[in-house]
Amino acid sequence: MKIIKSxxxxxxxxxxxxxNAQKILIKGSDSVLPLGQKVAEQFMKSNKNVNISxxxxxxxxxxxxxxxxTTQIAMSSRPIKLDEKLxxxxxxxxxxxxxxxxxxxxxxxxxxxxxxxxTREQIEGxxxxxxxxxxxxxGEDMKIVAYARETSSGTYDFFKEHLLNRKNYAATxxxxxxxxxxxxSVSQTKGAIGYVGLAYVDKxxxxxxxxxxxxxxxxxxxIATAKNKTYPxxxxxxxxxxxxxxxxxxSFIDYVIGKTGQGLVSQIGYITSDxx
Numbered sequence: 001m002k003i004i005k006s007x008x009x010x011x012x013x014x015x016x017x018x019x020n021a022q023k024i025l026i027k028g029s030d031s032v033l034p035l036g037q038k039v040a041e042q043f044m045k046s047n048k049n050v051n052i053s054x055x056x057x058x059x060x061x062x063x064x065x066x067x068x069x070t071t072q073i074a075m076s077s078r079p080i081k082l083d084e085k086l087x088x089x090x091x092x093x094x095x096x097x098x099x100x101x102x103x104x105x106x107x108x109x110x111x112x113x114x115x116x117x118x119t120r121e122q123i124e125g126x127x128x129x130x131x132x133x134x135x136x137x138x139g140e141d142m143k144i145v146a147y148a149r150e151t152s153s154g155t156y157d158f159f160k161e162h163l164l165n166r167k168n169y170a171a172t173x174x175x176x177x178x179x180x181x182x183x184x185s186v187s188q189t190k191g192a193i194g195y196v197g198l199a200y201v202d203k204x205x206x207x208x209x210x211x212x213x214x215x216x217x218x219x220x221x222x223i224a225t226a227k228n229k230t231y232p233x234x235x236x237x238x239x240x241x242x243x244x245x246x247x248x249x250x251s252f253i254d255y256v257i258g259k260t261g262q263g264l265v266s267q268i269g270y271i272t273s274d275x276x
Contacts, residue, residue: 021051022049027062028058028074031197035100037054043255050252058149059074066242067091068091073249079097098240100238102270102272103236105195106207108205108207109192110190114140115138119211124165146192147175147185148176150177155196163195187205212232223269236273
């Protein structure tokens with residue numbers, strides 16, 4: 001009987017604690033997602049009174065949720081756009097921007113593909129549809145299958161601006177809902193090419209060297225080449241949050257940009273915010 005009473009008391013205490021737990025929703029970028037999940041998981045271990053949920057969907061989805069007031073933190077792999085700033089202003093929502101890490105955006109192909117490097121111009125040609133066969137860039141006589149992210153993705157926008165010179169993607173590009181989907185598709189298709197954040201690159205795909213000086217030098221993505229600034233496609237990763245929510249999220253934000261959080265950044269495969 002005493003054991004049952006003790007269990008009931010513990011259950012009541014758990015319910016009260018859960019009900020009173022500070023809840024934080026983090027939403028947005030699929031590229032930032034692995035980092036967001038890891039730091040949230042570790043933060044909650046030492047902060048039992050905080051309940052953090054982390055979901056993807058794309059940078060645009062996260063920033064829309066910020067505008068709508070339905071998330072405490074928006075994850076983004078691109079800077080906030082002018083029209084989004086105006087929408088936040090019209091909604092009367094002030095916000096703050098925090099750079100939490102940097103990412104070496106990686107161009108990936110199937111491991112069976114003999115191509116190991118491409119110029120920016122060749123990448124542009126492939127994703128805009130001008131280059132359709134791998135033999136045009138030194139590979140086998142094989143059709144190119146290009147995988148892109150969906151339009152709500154910050155990576156989609158960043159790639160279009162910095163690799164495609166703001167030209168439109170080809171209609172033949174296959175838009176994937178998540179970085180994991182790009183990895184899976186490229187790993188299963190010999191003629192495939194795609195792009196993902198460095199933290200997603202694994203042995204099932206091959207990251208290739210990229211040249212932005214018309215073929216004079218090619219550099220492969222890595223934490224080291226991003227830090228020494230030889231790899232040409234590096235982007236910041238962001239947290240955006242409403243100013244009015246600062247009291248709720250500040251301790252978590254400080255944790256992410258602090259020593260422990262930045263240690264997790266390196267562990268996951270991104271570059272620390274002070275390391276670039």
